[in-house]
Amino acid sequence: MDRFEALRAFVAVADRRGFAAAARALNLSPPAVTRAVAGLERHLGATLFHRSTRAVSLTDEGAAFLERARRVLADLNEAEQLVIGRKTAPSGQLYVTAPVMFGRMYVLPTITALLEQHDGLTARMMLVDRNVRIVEEGIDVAVRIGPLADSTLRAVPIGTVELMVVASPDYLARHGVPTSLTDLKDHHYITGNGLRMGGAVLPPETRGTTSHRPPRLVVNTIDSTIAAAEAGMGLANVLSYQSFEAITAGRLVRVLANESPPPVPVNLLYDAGRAAMPAVRAFIDAMRERAHKGGWD
Secondary structure, three states, X not given: OOHHHHHHHHHHHHXXXXXXXXXXXXXXXXXXXXXXXXXXXXXXXXXXXXXXXXXXXXOHHHHHHHHHHHHHHHHHHHHHHHHHHOOOOOOEEEEEEEOHHHHHHHHHHHHHHHHHHOOOEEEEEEEOOOOOOOOOOOOOEEEEEOOOOOOOOEEEEEEEEOEEEEEOHHHHHHHOOOOOHHHHHHOOEEEOOOOOOOOOOOOHHHOOOOOOOOOOEEOOOHHHHHHHHHOOOOEXXXXXXXXXXXXXXXXXXXXXXXXXXXXXXXXXXXXXHHHHOHHHHHHHHXXXXXXXXXXOO
């Protein structure tokens, strides 16, 4: 029995707390499972299970090894499914979620192109400016902008975007152009809920202090944030893709570029079980290509 089969036997015994139950699950004989685990223990030079006539339990070494073994098997299964999945044309329904503006600008064109290429494919999109519970809500792929929390989900980085401070030319003509963060105390600003919504312009350590004005306007959508900035209500903190059109058209101007924080990552998240879906792989590949062509990979 090879190393991967030995890992499968070890995980099965750990999950079912017995060699006979693991053998039934793997469709093997109990002696074959026993030999596989014993061979793995010899290879590692460690005892993985406490054995008795009544029960089987993990040793400390076995418990420490279990999650790593699961990860190796999951990676192998995903690699196998990728090869198998590439032999099949995308079909069925692809369910994707993304932030509203990002989804409209980049995800929707990607999906419509895939639908034109594959007659058997349908799609469903959920564009919301909040993080959706991917597994619980049956999402195939989620676009996440910002740092990722630790999870068992697979993450595919596809690029970065910048966080920037913008204002209208008219506002800057009336109030002056800030050249440092300390200048912000003399300015009005627009804020919203969270990074995607246009977070507060002020540095976190100075927000709410008496040395700075309260927000001139608080809104809950990025479209409103940008519209208010274009109307001259104040400075706004937005992501580069959100303000790209307005800056290109001259309706907004970027300021404090030398004070910009590090770029913000853009990732595609999916459950490892979705790796076998040709539609998921096609969507990920298409988003990577769009990011490269768009210059934000």
